[in-house]
Amino acid sequence: MRALVRETRVNRDGLVQPLFIVEGAGVIQPIGSMPGVNRYSVDTVVAECRELDAAGVRSVLLFGIPDAADKDAYATVNHDPNGIVQRAARAIKDALPHLLVIADLCNCEYTDHGHCGILDPAGDVDNDATLEVLAKTALTYARSGVDIVAPSDMMDGRVAAIRTALDDEGFTKVAIMSYAAKYASAFYGPFREAAESTPSFGDRRTYQMDPANGREALKEVQLDLDEGADIVMVKPAMAYLDVVREVRAMTDVPVAVYHVSGEYSMIKAAAERGWIDEERAVDETLTAMTRAGADIIITYFAKGYLQRTR
Numbered sequence: 211m212r213a214l215v216r217e218t219r220v221n222r223d224g225l226v227q228p229l230f231i232v233e234g235a236g237v238i239q240p241i242g243s244m245p246g247v248n249r250y251s252v253d254t255v256v257a258e259c260r261e262l263d264a265a266g267v268r269s270v271l272l273f274g275i276p277d278a279a280d281k282d283a284y285a286t287v288n289h290d291p292n293g294i295v296q297r298a299a300r301a302i303k304d305a306l307p308h309l310l311v312i313a314d315l316c317n318c319e320y321t322d323h324g325h326c327g328i329l330d331p332a333g334d335v336d337n338d339a340t341l342e343v344l345a346k347t348a349l350t351y352a353r354s355g356v357d358i359v360a361p362s363d364m365m366d367g368r369v370a371a372i373r374t375a376l377d378d379e380g381f382t383k384v385a386i387m388s389y390a391a392k393y394a395s396a397f398y399g400p401f402r403e404a405a406e407s408t409p410s411f412g413d414r415r416t417y418q419m420d421p422a423n424g425r426e427a428l429k430e431v432q433l434d435l436d437e438g439a440d441i442v443m444v445k446p447a448m449a450y451l452d453v454v455r456e457v458r459a460m461t462d463v464p465v466a467v468y469h470v471s472g473e474y475s476m477i478k479a480a481a482e483r484g485w486i487d488e489e490r491a492v493d494e495t496l497t498a499m500t501r502a503g504a505d506i507i508i509t510y511f512a513k514g515y516l517q518r519t520r
């Protein structure tokens with residue numbers, strides 16, 4: 211009877227698996243702070259994508275982690291036509307054309323200072339200079355077969371800049387999933403280890419949102435919608451489900467949540483100690499995000515959840 215009257219079901223087609231890609235060959239490198247999550251090289255990520263596909267995962271979100279020696283102040287490697295994400299996207303699309311490839315679009319993994327934008331001489335992020343790099347990078351991703359670009363930098367005007375650049379080159383079908391309401395959160399800790407993208411000075415509070423602000427999130431979402439975002443995202447997830455609910459109510463476009471690294475690692479760590487039941491905690495968490503109004507859930511649990519609940 212519980213099944214008969216159940217109100218909420220997790221959208222299995224809406225689970226997105228994030229993937230970290232490094233240089234080299236044959237690499238499957240565990241990430242200490244995220245048990246069960248690895249960094250892959252382009253060859254091994256294709257093999258992993260075959261497994262994901264078999265598990266029923268329909269979308270992946272790519273993060274490139276270039277060698278430290280290739281980073282500079284301008285994130286030049288990010289728009290290298292043979293950059294890491296570009297090569298990975300081509301390889302995945304060659305092997306599995308039906309797997310939806312989303313590329314995180316940001317500069318923090320590509321700059322030597324680790325900030326999401328290009329810096330001005332005073333060391334502040336230069337919003338408009340960053341837009342040019344984002345648009346240029348988005349084009350190289352699109353040319354490599356990426357289906358959706360997901361700008362996660364929080365610069366103002368980026369969705370419009372990217373849309374214009376894509377449309378001008380005929381990539382009208384490449385969609386934009388914007389990290390519209392992205393908070394300056396402690397829950398990104400393990401990701402910064404995974405992606406080697408901790409800022410070398412300062413923090414990201416000048417461009418990421420104050421966790422105290424809910425109304426501001428709606429404004430950020432509206433700006434991105436006005437600029438042409440096809441999907442809007444709230445990030446992190448668990449501490450921001452009220453924001454998810456309100457975003458769901460204000461727009462008819464699909465709403466995504468990012469169940470971020472720290473949220474993943476908290477469940478893993480507590481479960482390892484036997485303090486919580488991992489499977490029940492994951493089911494409850496994904497259900498709560500769905501109940502709050504998320505259509506799409508980006509989570510490091512995607513593969514495991516789909517395999518286990520098949």
Ligand code: PBG
Nearest residue numbers: 316318362397398401470471472
């Ligand atoms: C920035 C980016 C971050 C995450 C996704 N994109 C880190 C940050 O903003 O500091 C975090 C994802 C996670 O914690 O799982 N490119």
